[in-house]
Each structure stands twice: as C-alpha cells, then as structure tokens.
Amino acid sequence: MTRIRITKEFRFEAAHVLKDYDGPCRNIHGHSYELSVTISGIPITDPSSPKKGMVMDFGILKKVVQKEIIDIFDHSLVISPAYGPEILDHMKKNFSNILVVPYQPTSENLLIDFVSRITSHLPENIRLISMKLRETASSYAEWFENDNL
Numbered sequence: 523m524t525r526i527r528i529t530k531e532f533r534f535e536a537a538h539v540l541k542d543y544d545g546p547c548r549n550i551h552g553h554s555y556e557l558s559v560t561i562s563g564i565p566i567t568d569p570s571s572p573k574k575g576m577v578m579d580f581g582i583l584k585k586v587v588q589k590e591i592i593d594i595f596d597h598s599l600v601i602s603p604a605y606g607p608e609i610l611d612h613m614k615k616n617f618s619n620i621l622v623v624p625y626q627p628t629s630e631n632l633l634i635d636f637v638s639r640i641t642s643h644l645p646e647n648i649r650l651i652s653m654k655l656r657e658t659a660s661s662y663a664e665w666f667e668n669d670n671l
C-alpha cells in the first residue's frame with residue numbers, strides 16, 4: 523500500500539489590494555497567479571475500476587479546484603471589507619466580479635481560504651498535502667498539511 527502524491531497546476535488572473543500595507547500592493551493591481559494543488563492517496567488496485575492505477579483522476583481534481591476556486595477568483599478583484607460599505611457598494615455597482623473576502627487578500631490568506639474551499643470536496647481517502655500559490659516570478663506562498671497538524 524504505497525501512498526503517492528499527485529499535483530495539478532492552475533493559472534488565474536486576479537486583482538487585489540492590501541489595505542494599510544506599506545508597499546506597492548496597497549494599490550489595486552493584478553497578478554497572473556499560479557496555483558499548485560497536491561494530494562496524496564493509494565493508487566486504486568481494483569482491476570475492474572476504470573480508474574485503476576490512479577490516486578485520483580486528474581480530471582476530477584481539476585473539476586473540484588476549477589469550480590471551488592478558479593471560477594470564483596479568476597478575473598475578480600479580491601478586496602477586504604475594511605474599505606467600508608460605501609466603496610464596496612460603489613465597486614459592486616460598476617463591476618461584476620468584486621470578491622469581498624473577510625481577510626487581507628495576501629497570498630498567504632488566499633491559500634488558507636483555498637484550502638478550506640476544497641478540503642470538503644475531496645474524496646474521503648484523499649488527503650490534501652500542500653498548496654502553492656505563486657504571485658510573481660519570484661514570490662510564492664505554500665501551505666503544508668504537515669505544518670498544520
């Protein structure tokens with residue numbers, strides 16, 4: 523019974539803004555985010571299963587992440603409620619994909635959110651091992667199950 527990890531990679535475009543930050547990300551701007559999702563499981567041994575030899579069908583993993591994360595965040599502006607209802611209402615009236623999240627939308631906090639969004643949608647025998655969110659060519663954040671046991 524050998525456990526194997528498999529990883530699926532995704533890309534999405536999103537804008538964010540960091541309130542009160544003392545760097546350039548305090549201005550609304552976008553990133554071409556790259557998200558890697560790594561899961562662990564035991565390859566299916568049932569010879570009658572069409573998924574034999576697989577930990578989890580890459581296509582099913584793709585569907586989960588696409589529906590629960592990418593479709594929601596792609597081409598959105600991710601913003602915290604700290605800007606107040608007046609600004610947020612104004613933006614929502616003028617733009618269709620304003621995503622108000624209850625946290626400062628750093629890569630670190632986005633990852634914590636992403637983990638919670640997909641964990642309950644994975645099969646019982648599959649463990650989410652790590653997620654990596656690349657914000658720029660030289661900067662990324664990572665979540666590891668082992669760090670959070």
Ligand SMILES: [Zn+2]
Nearest residue numbers: 538547551553
């Ligand atoms: Zn940024």
